[in-house]
Every structure is written in structure tokens, then in C-alpha cells.
Amino acid sequence: MCTGQIMQAKITKTNVDRLTKGQILADKEVRGFVARKLDSGAVTFGYRYRDKMTGKQRWLGLGLHGSITAEQARTLAKKAAGEVADKRDPVAEQEDARAEAKKAVQAAINTVDAVLDAFEKDHVDGLRSGDQVKQAFTNHVRPRIGERSIYDLKRSDITSMLNAVKEEAGPVMADRVLAHVRKAFNWQMTQDNEFNSPIVRGMAKTKPKDRARKRTLSDDEIRDIWKALDEWEGPACYPRFVKSLLVAMTRRNESARLHTEELEGDLWTIPASRYKNKRDHVIPITPTMRALIDWKPAGRRNSWFVFSTTDGEKAFSGFSKAKKELNKLIAKIRKAERRPAMKQWQLHDLRRTGRSLMSRAKVDADHAERCMGHVIGGVRETYDRYEYLDEKRAAFEALAGMLEMILKPPGQTSAAELDGGKSVDSL
Template sequence: MTAGQILADKEVKGFVARKLDSGAVTFGYRYRDKTTGKQRWLGLGLHGNITAEQARDFAKKAAGEVADRKDPQGELEEARAEAKRETLAAVNTVNAVLDAFEKDHVEGLRSGDQVKAAFENHVRPRIGEKSIYDLKRSDITTLLNEVKAESGPVMADRVLAHVRKAFNWQMVQDDEFKSPIVRGMAKTKPKERARKRILADDEIRDVWAALDQIEQPACYPRFVKSLLVAMTRRNESARMHTDELERDLWTIPGARYKNKLDHVIPITPAMRALIGEKPAGCKKNSWFVFSTTTSGGQLDGAKPFSGFSKAKKELDRIIAEIRKKEGRAPMKQWQLHDLRRTGRSLMSRAKVDADHAERCMGHVIGGVRETYDRYEYLDEKRVAFEALAAMVDMILKPPAGAGGK
């Protein structure tokens, strides 16, 4: 036989031997699929791995299947495809995809910790072990409904946004995967997501009272209080490092601030008390102010605090107990970020100049003033933060006979 030559068997129609360019001889069975009418080829094996008689027996069996209107090659392809799907399913669980997405896309982002927390607290426990190829729209809907019931509709939509990005990232590199997320799954409308919640005076007192009862993590009460007295965002305070402190100023670097600009906060006595002293187990000259990591059984400040969800649930539980014991209605759902908005509102109550209050929040005063006014307003900001601290102190210790909101 010469390369490319085909020899047909006289006993079994369609059974052939073909010589390849490499010199090897392969056996095969040619037939026409009775359903589609297409010519098909079923490989039976190489000469040497299989004898001509063995190949002929396989061809006879295939001929019988074709006579019964079956497609042996199609069934083989489907079996291989199913085996591939099973292999992919075993490897590509939701957890595996989230791990890869976090490593490739999330790490290093300013909001990276929030994305990881959303996955860890809401997604992985519910669908983490599922294969992404088995996910259905109903799985996502159930997930979002449970998050909504547990943490509110806004959190449900944040989880949806993070999962959508992860699944879109997976689709770019995976021909087999199609995201089950579709339009209409969101639990709120854009206007509804713009929060206006601030804490009333009695709610501030409840939060502070509950914080006094929390034993672990030890840094959590100081951390939560800093969100109000410094009007910071969650991660801005959580990642506070002593390298950012210089005398009576705290500079949050632009690399981890929302507007990408350095934000300088004068350290008032109230804030100084929350910063505290050097952790007993810290062997370095700098540390994370709010930390739970230990060395030799003592706090060492090596890593920033990150257990937000668990600690917040415990805080809410204690607040609920306080209000129930006093015969008051449950506290309306609230978030840590509401403290920042509350602080800004308290500055207005304290008659702080609106522009100075906005600068205390790190907001840029736009227009021509943004371009030409390079004065840092540190003295004005210090006065504003001290006014805020005084207002908080008055709320926590109202004058005799004064009514609280």
C-alpha cells in the first residue's frame, strides 16, 4: 500500500484499511448516517494495536448499529464530550472560578477586600461547590433572595455585580461556559440604591452601648467609632497604618482613597484615643492600628482588620437585645457607611461651614477653586472635627433634661 491508499473489505461493506503518510495503517468504518444523510468515519484503531480480524468485528458491530438507525461515531463523540464536561465540572466549581478571578482581577484593587468579603460571606457558602456548567438562573435568583433577606437589597445587588464580573471574566476564556445571569435580576433600582440613612441620636447611643459589650475582636469598637469621628469609609479606617501618621495628622494616601488624592485628617483627641498604643506583640516600629493578628498570644498589628460581616452581625444582635429589653422597636437596618453620612450631618448641626465639612470628607470643591485654591485648610478641618467630636460627646452624654432624638 502507498500513502493515502485505501483498501476496502469484501466481507463487511464500509470496512477499510488506510495507509497514513507516516506509514502506519489504520482501520476504519465508513457509513452514511441514516438520519442526516451525511458520510461518517468511525476510527477502529491502528494496525499493530489491533488485528484486522478484531477491526472487522468492530466494523460488523457498527454496521448493525447503523442498520438500527444509530450513529456510532456520533455516540462516541457525545461520550467524549460528556467526559470532557465532567472533567471540566470537577475542576471548574464556582469556588475555583472565584479563586482564579480574585487572583487575576481583584487583588490590588481598592475595593478588593469588599469583593472578596462578598464572595466569602454570601456566594461561596451557597453555590461555591457547584459546577459552573450546572448553574441555572434559578440558582442565582435563590442566592440573591437569600442575601436580600439576610443583608438587604443593596447588598444583594452588590453581590450580583461582583458575581456577574467574575462570570463574564470566565466566559472570555472558556468556550463551554455561559453565564446564567440575565437582565432583571437586580433587587433595587439605581435611585433606590442611593442611600440617605443616617443614625438618630438614640441609635448612636445604642451602637456605642453595644460596642462596649463586644469583647472580640478587641479592635472592633475603636474601628467602628473611627468611622464616625473621622467620617471615613470602612477600608480607609480598617487599613490605617502608623506609617500614615505624622505628629497630629493622618494622611490617607491617594492609592487607597476613592478620588485618588491624598486625604489629610487632623487627629483630634477623640481620634487619638481610638488609635491607641503600640500592640504588645509588635516587634516593628510600625503597625496596622486596627488589627486582630497575634504573635506569641499577643496582638502584633501585622495585618489590618477584615472580619467585617461577622462582627457587624454580633453588633446588630446586641443592639437588638438592648432595644428589646427596653421595650423599643427594632433598629432599622443600617450599614457602617451610614456613620460617615451621619458624621457629615452632625457637622451641619454643629454649624460647621459647609465647604469645610466637605473637605473633612475628602470631597473636592470643584470649579475654578479646585484649580487655583491650594490651601490645605488644616486648621479649619481640625476645628470641624473637634466640633463633630463635641456633638457626638453631647449625644452620648446629653445634658440633664435634654431630649434625645
């Protein structure tokens, strides 16, 4: 045999062992069956053929000499020859099989849970609203589609999930979940050529006009909430937390994450890092507010989270579960009194209700907006550096007075009795 030449002879172990680097041995019995010795010294068996559909010459690797015998390679070559005779393309089929295997591996790795984990780490951690995004995933997405492969998701899967969220938590929450999942899937598409998001336009459950909530609680609804909280048997901190949302007109996480390090004397300063307008928000602490936040953990701590189920170590976070239980108590109260069910409401409605009560109490509109942490814009924002603490204190006291009147309407049960035998200052 001459180096570099293609030699013809039956491919046997003896002839294969005689090959030198660069030599190719073409089998006399099975056309296209060859053995070639690589520069590395290894001998590879293969089958060469021309694809009848495209006319392209193909090479199908059959294995390395030593891993399989010459006779085993011959059997594989005969099988490939039969496939080619049937107008099949063994190489293409092999490539397709590898692609499917790779896709299967990706599917096993890239579950919805895995994508959400990566998205949270890369995009959500550190955001002011990060906890809300994670909670939406935990409560509404992961239990329903978390174990599914992202490559198997269909539009109908997303629609079914959103319908379930709408039924359980309302259409607004369904649209929030949709927005969060859309962002996560769009993020995945930027780094995954194989993934196409199943989310399309038209999946929202509300219109933009509907999402701009205007819901405020009526006096009867406020009394029902307070009464239900007095009958509460869940986490002890929850009634104080819910009441603080109205008394201090705060957003959910602003109260939930209240830490004693934010309290100094009769002032509560919510730091800019966790306030919506990214500015410190100072709330004068009224006696009513003080009764809600004046709590100490049983363990020895120098500082703590005021609303906590872990003895002050961590802030309260079981919002969804607790809200469901609160709604059940309210429904029970109304049913016992033969009144219609309370319309769907959210914790944030308490903040909006507090602002409305300030208007009823004739609080100056600018002072009321400052109590909510809203910035008075224009030139005044630039030049007016007065803190308005006395005015804000008076506004919060007016709110507490209005709330006392609601909880103690003329001719009805006293506010103290409505509040479980406590004074109104312990609202």
C-alpha cells in the same frame, strides 16, 4: 497486492502483515470493514459507511493493529454495521460522546470557585475596592454556589442566592453581590465559548433610587451602638474601629487599614492610593481621635496596623461576622428596655451621620465637606491650594463636642459611664 490499490480479501493477521505502505485491504465478509497501512508503517482498522440521513461517507476508526487483533476489529465493524442498519451514525455518536466527556472535564475544572479565583487574579487584585469584592465572594457567593459547575447554573440558582443575601445582609448588599458576580461571569464569557451567564435583567433587589442611601443614625441609635461596643467581647480592636468611622468620618477600609506610617504628629494622611478620589486626604487628629488610634502591639514592631487582630501585622478584616455580633448586642439592649428593634443600618451610615452632626454643630459647609475628603469643584479647586488644616481641626472638634452632648444628654447617664467608665476623649 499492488501499492495504492484497494485489495479485497478476508482481513486476517497474515494478510494485514503483508500490507505495504499505502495499501488498503477491504474485508470480503463485512462490507465496509477495511485495514490500511499508513506511511508511518502503522496499520489502522476502520469501518467505512454512508450516513443514510445525510448521504455523507463516514470513516469510523476501530483501532491500531497491535492494540487490537483483526478479529476484535471485525467484531467492532459488525457492531457498527448494525448501528448503521438501524439508521444511526456511529461517528456522530462518537463525536457527541467526546464532546460530553470534554464538557464534563470542563465542568469539573470550571466551578464557580475556580472562575472567581481566576477573575480575582486577572481583574480584582490591585483595585482599590478589591478587598470588598473578594469579601462579597467569600461571604455570600462561595458558600452557596462555589462548588457548582458554571455550566450547570440556572437563573433560579442566582435568584435563590440573592434572596439569601437579602435576608442575611439586606437588599443593597444583595445587589452589590449581583453586580460583582455579573462582572465575573461576563469576564468568563469573553474567553469561554461554552458558557452563558445565567444572570439576566430584573434580578436586582432594589431600584437605583433605593440604593442611594440617606440613612443617618438618631441620637438614641448612636447611644445604643456605643453601649453595645462597651459590652463587646469580640476582637478588641473592633469598638475603636467602629467609633473611628464616626469620629473621623472615614469609609470602612480607610479606617480599617490605618497604618502608623500614615501618622505624623497630629496629622493622619490617607494616601491617594487607597482614597476614593485618588488624592491624599489629611485628617487633623483631635484628642478624641487620638484615644481611638493610640494603640501599640504587644510584639516589637517599628510600625503596625492600628486596628488589628494579629498584633499589628495585618489590618482588621472580619467585618461581616463582627457586624452581626454587634447587631445582636444592640437588639439585646433594646429588647431589655422594651424598645423596638433598630432599623437595618450599615457602617457607612456612621460617616453620613458624622457629616450631619457637623451641620448641627454649625460647621461651615465647605469645611465639613473638606473633612469628608470631598473636592470643592470649579475654579476654587484649581486655584485654592490652602490646606484648611486649622478649619478642619476645629470642625472635627465640633463633631466631638456634639457627640459628647449626645452621649451625655441632660438628666441622663454621663458620657463617661456610657463609654465604660472612660472619658469622652476615649470615644
